Amino acid sequence: MKGKIAVIVMAVLLVFYLVLAGVRATLFIQSGEPVGILIGLGLLILPLIGFWALVREVAFGIRSERLVRQLDALGGLPAADLPTRPSGRPYRDAADEHFPAARAEVEAEPGNWHAWLRLGLAYDASGDRKRARRAIRTAIALERAPK
Structure with a gap:
């Protein structure tokens, strides 16, 4: 559950960042200066790449979780009898x-x-x-x- 909350928080922060970066990018592009235009384009492109990566990871998480639930319903998950560390990770x-x-x-x-x-x-x-x-x-x- 902590992972899902972290993903939601990151998504909200990324959207907030995209809005702020978009406003700044528009100002840089409207400056008319070649360097300002390049900075403005960078401010638009880099956050979009980050957003694409976040969407891809969220989709992977949703799909993999769905498959694990399906396999569990079929009784096909491997046994969870491995000895674990205090963190919960198996040795x-x-x-x-x-x-x-x-x-x-x-x-x-x-x-x-x-x-x-x-x-x-x-x-x-x-x-x-x-x-x-x-x-x-x-x-x-x-x-x-x-x-």
């Missing part, structure tokens, strides 16, 4: 023991989004966030593909 050695089974499942069924999602969760438990996100994005794409 890497314990998580690494479950990883080969998840990888083997993907190799056996590369078109199965359930397998890719479990692989992404295994990567995440092992602390490899980059590969976890890639595997979960693959699961999202497979689940959304026409059947």
